[in-house]
Amino acid sequence: MSAAPKASMPVISTVAVASAAHNAARRAMEPLKGTVSLKRLVDVLLFVGPSGCGKSTIIHRLQRDWPTLFEFSVSHTTRRPRRGEVPGQHYHFVTREEFQQLIDMGSMIEYSHLGFHEASSSSRQSRPVGDLYGTSKKAVSVVLEHNRVVLMDTDLRGAINMRRYCAGEVVGMRPVTASQRGRGVAQQDSGTASPAPVPLESKHAVAPTRATLSEGAALSPAPCPEPRATRTLRCMIIFIAPPSMEVLEQRLRGRQSETEASLQLRMQLNKQWMQWARENQSLFDYYIVNDDLELCYTKVKSIVQSEVLKVESSL
Numbered sequence: 527m528s529a530a531p532k533a534s535m536p537v538i539s540t541v542a543v544a545s546a547a548h549n550a551a552r553r554a555m556e557p558l559k560g561t562v563s564l565k566r567l568v569d570v571l572l573f574v575g576p577s578g579c580g581k582s583t584i585i586h587r588l589q590r591d592w593p594t595l596f597e598f599s600v601s602h603t604t605r606r607p608r609r610g611e612v613p614g615q616h617y618h619f620v621t622r623e624e625f626q627q628l629i630d631m632g633s634m635i636e637y638s639h640l641g642f643h644e645a646s647s648s649s650r651q652s653r654p655v656g657d658l659y660g661t662s663k664k665a666v667s668v669v670l671e672h673n674r675v676v677l678m679d680t681d682l683r684g685a686i687n688m689r690r691y692c693a694g695e696v697v698g699m700r701p702v703t704a705s706q707r708g709r710g711v712a713q714q715d716s717g718t719a720s721p722a723p724v725p726l727e728s729k730h731a732v733a734p735t736r737a738t739l740s741e742g743a744a745l746s747p748a749p750c751p752e753p754r755a756t757r758t759l760r761c762m763i764i765f766i767a768p769p770s771m772e773v774l775e776q777r778l779r780g781r782q783s784e785t786e787a788s789l790q791l792r793m794q795l796n797k798q799w800m801q802w803a804r805e806n807q808s809l810f811d812y813y814i815v816n817d818d819l820e821l822c823y824t825k826v827k828s829i830v831q832s833e834v835l836k837v838e839s840s841l
Contacts, residue, residue, distance in 0.1 A: 568834040569670065569759045571596070572688055573679040574803075575766035576796035578777035580816045581679040584766065584826055588677060591827070595835065597669040599678040602628065602637075605657035608783055618665075625658045634660045636680060636687035640795070656791075661688065670759075675834065682799060685763050685809065692759035762834065764826065765803055765810040769817035771796065 571588075573581040588596050602618045604625050613619050620628075628634050637660025661678060669676045680688065768774040774796060778789055807813050812829060816822040 567760065568675060568762045570666070570676040570678065570688065570692055570761040571830075571834055572685055572761060572763045573677075573766055574682060574685045574763060574810065575679075575816075576768065576774060576799045577792045578774050578781070578796075579766040579768050580819060580822065581766050583819065584823055585677050585679060587823055588826070588830065592830070592835075595675060596677045597672055597674040599661060599665045599669055599676050601659055601661050601665070601678070601680075602634075603657060603659045605659075618662075622658065625660070628660075628662060633662050633664065635663055635666065635691045636661050636684040638681050638683055640791075660684075663691075682802060682809075689761050689763065692761040695759045696756050762811045763809065764812045764814065764829070765807075766822070767800065767803065767813065767815045769815060771800070773817075 573585060575581050585598060589598060600614060600616070600618055602620055602625060604620060604622045605617075607613065607617070607619055611617065625637075629637065637658060639658055640656050659681075661680065661684065666676055666678075678688075768777070771793070775789075775793055778784060778792060784792065803810075803813075811833075812825075814822055814825050
């Protein structure tokens with residue numbers, strides 16, 4: 527009897543799950559509220575998982591426990607706002623035409639279509655039915671400019687595209703000039719992700735200039751910025767899995783925010799997600815089963831403490 531075929535999807539190799547961190551996650555760890563300085567080890571913390579797995583709850587708790595260190599990257603969507611959702615806070619709600627314009631301009635890092643294609647009665651072409659979701663480059667850069675870790679959630683293809691984007695996006699440390707030594711070192715150690723440095727061959731690059739000296743003035747060199755170290759964005763992906771598909775469906779029904787048709791569509795996609803995720807766990811830095819929300823969040827907090835943030839000193 528032949529083995530069942532694997533789900534087809536691009537495979538990207540990355541860091542395997544670290545069992546030591548999972549064992550350490552059994553101990554509850556509270557955020558260090560008296561921290562003096564933190565060195566960022568991750569720029570983008572991305573959660574992946576089927577609808578109803580608990581991603582949003584975990585993200586909200588991280589923002590609550592570390593309000594000045596994390597910021598949620600607000601996605602774009604063409605769906606209508608649900609009750610209680612605030613435009614610009616939960617999503618950027620746009621029309622399909624506006625979303626397509628962002629795609630055509632190359633402004634989107636990743637996007638996906640939640641729905642299906644319906645055959646048109648007037649032509650042989652099919653038209654998309656459903657909603658578009660995606661992350662723009664601007665949404666990510668805004669968070670990085672605030673010197674915070676980007677918090678976001680997306681689907682599997684979105685996670686793959688985000689990792690590719692981070693691997694190719696060059697950022698630099700803020701320069702420390704001679705006149706800023708002492709007060710600027712803390713900025714450099716914080717691992718600030720700022721816009722990429724201007725290449726030396728660029729017309730905007732700063733060229734050395736001669737100081738104009740008045741007669742009798744002492745010769746002293748002008749402060750010169752130190753070379754800026756560059757690196758790519760660092761992305762960590764955590765997959766949150768449900769204990770079973772039955773529990774997942776119960777959670778979705780408990781929301782009371784889906785029609786029966788949309789719920790069945792989500793469950794169909796969720797099954798495909800789970801099959802592919804189980805076969806390709808190497809894509810994720812961590813794979814956590816959320817059979818108990820408190821234990822699941824304790825594991826996430828431990829990962830944040832040991833992998834996302836490095837404490838340099840504390841009160």
